Amino acid sequence: MADASYPDELRYHPEHDWARIEGDEATFGITWYAQDSLGEVVFYDPPEVGATIAKDTAYAEVESVKAVSDVIAPLSGEIVAVNEGLADAPERVNDDPYGEGWLVRVKLTDPAEVDELLSAADYRNLLDT
Amino acid sequence: MSPLSTPLREKHVELGAKLVDFAGWEMPVTYEGILEEHSAVRTHAGMFDVSHMGEVEVEGPGALAFLQRALSNDVAAISVGGAQYSCLCNEEGGVLDDLFAYRLGGDRYLLVTNSANHESDLAWLGRWSRGFDVAVRDVADRYAMLAVQGPHARQITTSTLGIQLPARMRVAPVQIGRRPALACGTGYTGEDGAELLIDPEIAPAIWAELLDAGVVPCGLGARDTLRLEVCFHLHGNDLTPERSPIEAGLGWCCKEETGFVGAEAVARARAEGTAEKLVPFQIEGAGIPRQGNPVLLGEEEVGEVTSGTFSPSLELGIGMAYLRVDLAEPGTEVEIDVRGKRRAARVGSKPLYER
Numbered sequence: 001m002a003d004a005s006y007p008d009e010l011r012y013h014p015e016h017d018w019a020r021i022e023g024d025e026a027t028f029g030i031t032w033y034a035q036d037s038l039g040e041v042v043f044y045d046p047p048e049v050g051a052t053i054a055k056d057t058a059y060a061e062v063e064s065v066k067a068v069s070d071v072i073a074p075l076s077g078e079i080v081a082v083n084e085g086l087a088d089a090p091e092r093v094n095d096d097p098y099g100e101g102w103l104v105r106v107k108l109t110d111p112a113e114v115d116e117l118l119s120a121a122d123y124r125n126l127l128d129t
Numbered sequence: 130m131s132p133l134s135t136p137l138r139e140k141h142v143e144l145g146a147k148l149v150d151f152a153g154w155e156m157p158v159t160y161e162g163i164l165e166e167h168s169a170v171r172t173h174a175g176m177f178d179v180s181h182m183g184e185v186e187v188e189g190p191g192a193l194a195f196l197q198r199a200l201s202n203d204v205a206a207i208s209v210g211g212a213q214y215s216c217l218c219n220e221e222g223g224v225l226d227d228l229f230a231y232r233l234g235g236d237r238y239l240l241v242t243n244s245a246n247h248e249s250d251l252a253w254l255g256r257w258s259r260g261f262d263v264a265v266r267d268v269a270d271r272y273a274m275l276a277v278q279g280p281h282a283r284q285i286t287t288s289t290l291g292i293q294l295p296a297r298m299r300v301a302p303v304q305i306g307r308r309p310a311l312a313c314g315t316g317y318t319g320e321d322g323a324e325l326l327i328d329p330e331i332a333p334a335i336w337a338e339l340l341d342a343g344v345v346p347c348g349l350g351a352r353d354t355l356r357l358e359v360c361f362h363l364h365g366n367d368l369t370p371e372r373s374p375i376e377a378g379l380g381w382c383c384k385e386e387t388g389f390v391g392a393e394a395v396a397r398a399r400a401e402g403t404a405e406k407l408v409p410f411q412i413e414g415a416g417i418p419r420q421g422n423p424v425l426l427g428e429e430e431v432g433e434v435t436s437g438t439f440s441p442s443l444e445l446g447i448g449m450a451y452l453r454v455d456l457a458e459p460g461t462e463v464e465i466d467v468r469g470k471r472r473a474a475r476v477g478s479k480p481l482y483e484r
């Protein structure tokens with residue numbers, strides 16, 4: 001498992017999700033803390049491409065041996081891609097949560113919502129409290 | 130109430146274990162990951178701190194007669210140094226606990242109880258022991274318990290601790306750490322191995338010796354996936370006071386002719402059949418079943434999952450469910466409602482995993 005890290009270029013949701021914003025699109029995933037709490041991910045149940053998702057609501061499930069966890073959307077949008085590679089290698093969520101372990105790519109419907117997300121420093125503070 | 134901890138708690142912390150509350154005990158759920166630990170037990174050797182399990186000593190001239198009354202199996206069939214699985218039933222034939230009985234001497238037995246039921250088992254045993262010439266003692270504080278399991282477990286345990294291990298389903302008095310201990314040829318993983326009942330004071334040193342010998346520390350997470358792959362029951366999930374051993378598939382360890390508490394009800398369930406039966410199943414595609422998930426046949430609810438997990442060996446979702454008895458045949462196709470998603474499943478036969 002990778003060491004704890006919270007890259008500065010990402011924005012964070014308090015429910016332990018990250019978003020990489022690129023123009024009016026974004027990639028989502030779960031944070032190092034989230035995958036560490038969950039344990040080894042053995043199943044990812046993605047949404048369908050084309051589905052609309054709303055900020056602060058569940059859009060997917062990740063499961064470890066012991067537990068299932070809803071994944072909360074950090075921002076609203078429409079799914080344009082899901083990480084198909086996780087079907088055969090869900091452990092990528094643990095090994096590389098900010099890279100090969102990404103979950104979905106989303107076309108944002110309300111880019112102004114980005115302002116409500118946390119910086120890496122703020123998210124780290126949240127974890128420390 | 131602060132949680133109880135085993136003599137190995139510091140060892141678990143040193144190893145970076147994730148500790149969770151289990152039946153009032155602070156126990157390791159995993160160290161390096163459930164998948165690795167599971168695999169270590171299937172291919173090499175793993176060890177589990179199961180010191181939370183309870184021990185009850187039953188001793189006296191009336192021990193056999195009393196245990197025939199209290200336990201569902203034929204206790205008279207246990208020779209000195211033998212072990213036997215049994216249910217503890219209530220008068221309605223429901224399962225209060227499932228346990229191993231070890232015969233340590235002519236009129237001396239040791240029962241190993243589930244931690245969540247230990248106190249209530251003691252009270253129950255105390256109540257039914259009246260009129261028998263027998264002493265029922267809580268000896269849980271006298272033992273730490275280590276389960277060393279896996280294809281290499283016996284060999285490593287034997288050479289590391291310098292002891293002879295008894296055969297499968299046998300128990301032997303041994304010296305471990307220069308203290309009297311019990312070595313049992315039993316386990317909860319479907320692999321060969323031993324369960325060691327040792328002096329709590331020397332438990333950390335013994336743990337460290339086995340660790341140095343390459344035995345992989347394993348938590349309750351792997352213990353659950355291992356036992357479910359081979360369809361061993363977990364009391365509180367698959368066995369409850371509301372279910373008879375017959376519907377749980379434990380008729381084989383009930384000998385009604387011994388007159389145990391609940392025997393009449395068990396005999397009735399056996400003769401008349403039960404409405405539901407506990408069956409193992411596996412998911413056909415994606416999805417991981419969990420305890421409490423409904424089992425569906427079309428639109429009808431025909432059962433409920435009592436244990437469910439991801440099987441690391443089979444790499445798919447598996448579980449056990451109480452299912453309408455006409456659907457209990459292996460091969461029957463049903464669906465499991467996993468949080469609103471229907472997952473195709475097929476009734477299997479025990480064990481779900483075989484080497």
